[in-house]
Amino acid sequence: MAVASENLTKNQKTVLNVLENSSEPMKAYTILYDIQKKGIKSPLQVYRALDRLIEIGKVHKIESRNSYVACKHEGCNAKTSTSFLICENCDSVTELTGNNLFSYFSKQAEKNNFNYKKHNLEIFGLCENCKLKN
Amino acid sequence: MAVASENLTKNQKTVLNVLENSSEPMKAYTILYDIQKKGIKSPLQVYRALDRLIEIGKVHKIESRNSYVACKHEGCNAKTSTSFLICENCDSVTELTGNNLFSYFSKQAEKNNFNYKKHNLEIFGLCENCKLKN
DNA sequence: TGCAAAATGTAATATTATAACATTACACTA
DNA sequence: TAGTGTAATGTTATAATATTACATTTTGCA
Numbered sequence: 001m002a003v004a005s006e007n008l009t010k011n012q013k014t015v016l017n018v019l020e021n022s023s024e025p026m027k028a029y030t031i032l033y034d035i036q037k038k039g040i041k042s043p044l045q046v047y048r049a050l051d052r053l054i055e056i057g058k059v060h061k062i063e064s065r066n067s068y069v070a071c072k073h074e075g076c077n078a079k080t081s082t083s084f085l086i087c088e089n090c091d092s093v094t095e096l097t098g099n100n101l102f103s104y105f106s107k108q109a110e111k112n113n114f115n116y117k118k119h120n121l122e123i124f125g126l127c128e129n130c131k132l133k134n
Numbered sequence: 135m136a137v138a139s140e141n142l143t144k145n146q147k148t149v150l151n152v153l154e155n156s157s158e159p160m161k162a163y164t165i166l167y168d169i170q171k172k173g174i175k176s177p178l179q180v181y182r183a184l185d186r187l188i189e190i191g192k193v194h195k196i197e198s199r200n201s202y203v204a205c206k207h208e209g210c211n212a213k214t215s216t217s218f219l220i221c222e223n224c225d226s227v228t229e230l231t232g233n234n235l236f237s238y239f240s241k242q243a244e245k246n247n248f249n250y251k252k253h254n255l256e257i258f259g260l261c262e263n264c265k266l267k268n
Numbered sequence: 269t270g271c272a273a274a275a276t277g278t279a280a281t282a283t284t285a286t287a288a289c290a291t292t293a294c295a296c297t298a
Numbered sequence: 299t300a301g302t303g304t305a306a307t308g309t310t311a312t313a314a315t316a317t318t319a320c321a322t323t324t325t326g327c328a
Contacts, residue, residue, distance in 0.1 A: 009275065009324095028315070042278065047316065052275095063197040064254055066284095066315065085248045094246055104238065105257055112228055114219045117259035120198055123239050125251035143306065162284070176309065181285065200284065 008053075014038050015049035016058055016070060025067035025093050062086065062093060064122050069093055081118040087127035089134070094127070142187075148172050149183035150192055150204060159201035159227050196220065196227060198256050203227055215252040221261035223268070228261070 008016065018034050019026060026034075032046045040046065050068055053059035060082045061068050073095065083096035101121065109116040126134065142150065152168050153160060160168075166180045174180065184202055187193035194216045195202050207229065217230035235255065243250040260268065 011276075043316070044278085044318095045276075048275080063256070085243060085246055087248075088251065094248070096242060096246070101242075105255075108230060108235075109219060109257055109259060112219055112230070113262040113265070114221075114228070114257070115260040115265050116257060117222065119258065120254075120256045121239075122197075122254045123243055123248070123250060124253065125243060126249040128247040131247070131249050145307075177285070178287095178309085179307075182306085 009049075011040060011045055012049045012052055014040060015046060016053055019053075019059060019068060019070035022070075024091055025062050025065060025069040027065075027067045031068070060084075060095070062122065063120055065091075069095075071095065073097060081120070083119075083121040083123075085123050085125070085127070087130055088124050089126055089130035092127050092129075096121070096123075143183075145174060145179055146183045146186055148174060149180060150187055153187075153193060153202060153204035156204075158225055159196050159199060159203045161199075161201045165202070194218075194229070196256065197254055199225075203229075205229065207231060215254070217253070217255040217257075219257050219259070219261070221264055222258050223260055223264035226261050226263075230255070230257075 014035050015031060018031050028043065028046050028050065031050075032040065032043055035046075050059060050061075054061060054068075057071060059068050059070055062084060065086075081102070083101055085094040085096065087093070101119070105119050106116040148169050149165060152165050162177065162180050162184065165184075166174065166177055169180075184193060184195075188195060188202075191205060193202055193204055196218060199220075215236070217235055219228040219230060221227070235253070239253050240250040
């Protein structure tokens with residue numbers, strides 16, 4: 001069931017490519033606009049590609065922004081859980097990779113008799129660049 | 135600038151009331167449907183009330199679900215940051231109150247030279263009830 | 269080859285959220 | 299008490315995000 005990027009279909013490759021070349025997260029309709037020249041005409045084509053890319057861990061969704069980023073970590077295991085640092089000033093996004101997050105959240109959940117499966121963490125603030133500027 | 139619930143306007147009170155009487159998070163348009171008898175006719179009236187209620191910390195938004203919950207903590211200081219346990223089976227939501235989350239995330243952010251301001255954490259899994267049933 | 273499963277294409281529509289602008293309520297003060 | 303400014307409200311329209319439904323094509327492979 002493991003899927004390498006070589007197995008991606010045309011639409012999936014097209015969408016992933018746009019995201020990988022973007023320095024920021026992109027919205028679905030922005031992606032659509034960007035690749036209309038390449039034969040992708042409808043939102044559904046973009047959403048389908050995104051769904052699949054998210055499923056295999058190549059793309060993550062930033063829930064609070066309705067936007068999507070390509071994962072830069074080779075073999076990222078964040079197929080389900082995600083952790084981001086989001087700059088409120090420039091909208092740049094950094095993915096946290098610390099695996100200790102997993103165990104920390106498991107413990108927090110256990111305290112509430114809750115069975116941890118996965119998580120989504122979004123930390124907002126100022127990135128290094130923007131800290132310096134202000 | 136502190137705002138107690140007594141200062142709420144009619145629409146704000148109406149929206150807060152529906153949320154407080156709901157055992158689950160509600161979507162904006164569900165809220166709208168529920169209170170149309172009370173003279174609230176348009177989405178904007180609901181969104182405006184929600185915006186204000188979120189601002190003063192009486193309501194939180196569950197980003198990954200586009201839904202809203204009333205905060206049960208008297209004087210909740212989660213005006214900006216939020217942490218939830220979300221049951222994937224029954225959709226129930228519990229708010230985490232541990233203040234240690236704040237310091238933990240600050241540290242994680244600092245490691246990346248990131249200036250922590252606030253966060254949104256959503257932990258998914260099974261609540262106590264649903265654990266037992268399965 | 270021929271079948272089944274996956275992927276694609278296309279149109280329509282559902283869902284979530286905001287813009288734009290006119291009106292009303294209310295507290296303050298001249 | 300009339301005037302004035304600000305916040306809240308009402309109303310319509312529309313923007314932005316996402317999915318349903320269904321017909322067609324491609325692909326892997328027995």
